[in-house]
Amino acid sequence: WTAVNVMRTYAEAAAKEHARSNILTEIMFGSALERAKELDAEFAKTGKIVGPLHGVPVSLKDQIDVQGVDTTMGFTHKQRQPMPEDATITRIIRQAGGISFVKSAIPQTMLSFECSTPLFGVAKNPYDPRRTPGGSSGGEGALLGSDASVIGIGSDIGGSLRIPSHFSGCFALKPCAGRFSSEGCQHCNPGFDGVRTTMGPMGRSVADLERMTRVALDATPELAATQTGIIPMKYREVDLPKRPLRFGYFVHDGFVAASPACERAVLETVEALRKAGHECIEFVPPSTVEAMEYFVAITSAGKHEILMSSLKGDPTESFLYLTTKAAKLPGPVRWLLEWFAGSYMGDAAAARIIAANGGKTVNELQTWHHRRSKHAFDAVICPTQATPALKHGETNQLSVLSLRTIHWNIIDSTVGQIPVTFVDAEKDAPSEGWEARRRAAGGSALIEPRVYGTKGIYNAKDMEGLPVGVQVVGRQWDEERVIELMKVVDNALGPRGFGPGEFAKRQQGSDKVY
Numbered sequence: 001w002t003a004v005n006v007m008r009t010y011a012e013a014a015a016k017e018h019a020r021s022n023i024l025t026e027i028m029f030g031s032a033l034e035r036a037k038e039l040d041a042e043f044a045k046t047g048k049i050v051g052p053l054h055g056v057p058v059s060l061k062d063q064i065d066v067q068g069v070d071t072t073m074g075f076t077h078k079q080r081q082p083m084p085e086d087a088t089i090t091r092i093i094r095q096a097g098g099i100s101f102v103k104s105a106i107p108q109t110m111l112s113f114e115c116s117t118p119l120f121g122v123a124k125n126p127y128d129p130r131r132t133p134g135g136s137s138g139g140e141g142a143l144l145g146s147d148a149s150v151i152g153i154g155s156d157i158g159g160s161l162r163i164p165s166h167f168s169g170c171f172a173l174k175p176c177a178g179r180f181s182s183e184g185c186q187h188c189n190p191g192f193d194g195v196r197t198t199m200g201p202m203g204r205s206v207a208d209l210e211r212m213t214r215v216a217l218d219a220t221p222e223l224a225a226t227q228t229g230i231i232p233m234k235y236r237e238v239d240l241p242k243r244p245l246r247f248g249y250f251v252h253d254g255f256v257a258a259s260p261a262c263e264r265a266v267l268e269t270v271e272a273l274r275k276a277g278h279e280c281i282e283f284v285p286p287s288t289v290e291a292m293e294y295f296v297a298i299t300s301a302g303k304h305e306i307l308m309s310s311l312k313g314d315p316t317e318s319f320l321y322l323t324t325k326a327a328k329l330p331g332p333v334r335w336l337l338e339w340f341a342g343s344y345m346g347d348a349a350a351a352r353i354i355a356a357n358g359g360k361t362v363n364e365l366q367t368w369h370h371r372r373s374k375h376a377f378d379a380v381i382c383p384t385q386a387t388p389a390l391k392h393g394e395t396n397q398l399s400v401l402s403l404r405t406i407h408w409n410i411i412d413s414t415v416g417q418i419p420v421t422f423v424d425a426e427k428d429a430p431s432e433g434w435e436a437r438r439r440a441a442g443g444s445a446l447i448e449p450r451v452y453g454t455k456g457i458y459n460a461k462d463m464e465g466l467p468v469g470v471q472v473v474g475r476q477w478d479e480e481r482v483i484e485l486m487k488v489v490d491n492a493l494g495p496r497g498f499g500p501g502e503f504a505k506r507q508q509g510s511d512k513v514y
Contacts, residue, residue, distance in 0.1 A: 003036035003055030010057040017148040021124040023139040025062040026103035053098030059149040062103040065184040074117025087184025104139025131389040134164035141168035159405025162417040166384035169467030172417040178231040248377035252441040261428040262383040265420040272492040380473040388466040416472040416486040428460040
């Protein structure tokens with residue numbers, strides 16, 4: 001192979017998938033091919049590769065600066081304003097031999113798990129164009145899930161790496177804040193650090209995540225001298241204990257029950273780990289409702305004024321109304337909604353989230369940060385979301401479904417996302433046993449009917465063939481160890497239709513018509 005041949009292959013794949021799914025915001029094929037030619041010439045001359053990413057096509061979420069290219073973040077007022085220099089992560093990738101060749105779609109303000117903007121329109125899921133690829137790294141998830149990129153960089157503040165990977169069938173790692181440089185990565189809410197955004201890799205295998213993470217972390221000691229918020233710690237080699245590993249797991253979180261498909265993904269993972277000789281213990285998780293309460297509170301402080309000012313006249317996408325509307329309501333109106341949810345509907349969890357929309361103090365946030373669970377697990381296995389990919393617009397009133405990922409941002413855990421299975425119309429239809437477990441879990445009286453009621457969004461038959469993943473949750477500053485634990489989980493599950501080349505095989509065998 002040559003770098004030029006590889007780049008041509010992936011440029012063609014990305015262009016074809018964009019024609020199907022509308023997932024690109026910037027195309028850099030010309031400069032990418034020129035760089036590939038330079039790398040081929042260097043290799044022909046020296047017989048040595050430039051670095052560990054020599055010739056590898058890399059896709060970037062459209063918040064990451066590339067010199068001479070726009071970083072619009074989907075805002076019309078940011079068009080035709082090419083960036084004067086590369087983001088740090090872009091430069092690190094180039095120095096390692098990687099080639100940035102496209103930028104990928106995001107949702108308006110990057111605070112959603114839909115994926116559309118007035119500037120670029122609606123991005124679609126590669127497995128089903130009626131559905132969203134998730135957000136906010138939705139374009140990255142779709143590119144990687146459809147074999148149209150080799151490795152990508154996205155970001156995560158409440159699930160933005162993991163939800164798209166779950167929806168589109170790829171792998172992701174959410175590092176802790178500060179382990180990847182975010183210098184030169186644009187944000188809609190600059191200065192906000194109540195929950196810090198973290199950059200991280202998305203890929204088609206755990207090995208791909210490991211390679212990109214090594215490249216990014218090995219650069220941090222030098223970066224720490226000039227950049228704030230960087231943890232100056234190179235990639236550390238980790239040897240897992242020789243004993244059987246101890247995994248905790250849970251399915252239901254007490255707010256919205258995991259769908260049969262997402263429940264099955266966790267239980268099949270647990271079964272595979274047990275067959276491999278590891279210990280798996282079911283436990284009751286810390287309060288995900290409390291995590292959502294604090295996430296809503298700290299992100300709505302200031303009533304989203306800075307966030308929404310980024311629109312500068314762009315029409316507001318419908319999925320943002322629920323996210324931002326409650327914060328703008330007068331206090332008495334919020335109290336009335338809180339009373340209605342808690343007293344009339346009997347939904348105390350929803351009442352707490354509504355009440356949180358006024359903002360929390362720093363002291364309250366710090367108090368919560370110190371209340372972390374202390375289970376002696378090597379890792380925790382849990383659903384990435386309650387359901388597989390939703391149809392466009394279905395997140396408008398269901399943004400709270402992201403609480404399964406938000407929880408781990410609040411306590412700044414390292415988290416991996418692994419694709420496990422695909423929705424099966426028969427296996428994943430709600431059964432009497434599942435209904436009994438759902439009722440026993442005592443979920444939200446306001447939200448669960450929207451998901452599982454007679455007109456609910458979960459439909460195993462209509463969702464058949466969609467990918468389903470799980471989270472692998474480790475401790476803070478535990479990126480290297482979580483990668484090793486992801487390898488254990490991935491190997492235990494075995495071949496299952498994910499990875500390079502698998503998307504095309506599955507599409508060829510599909511008879512679904514949309």
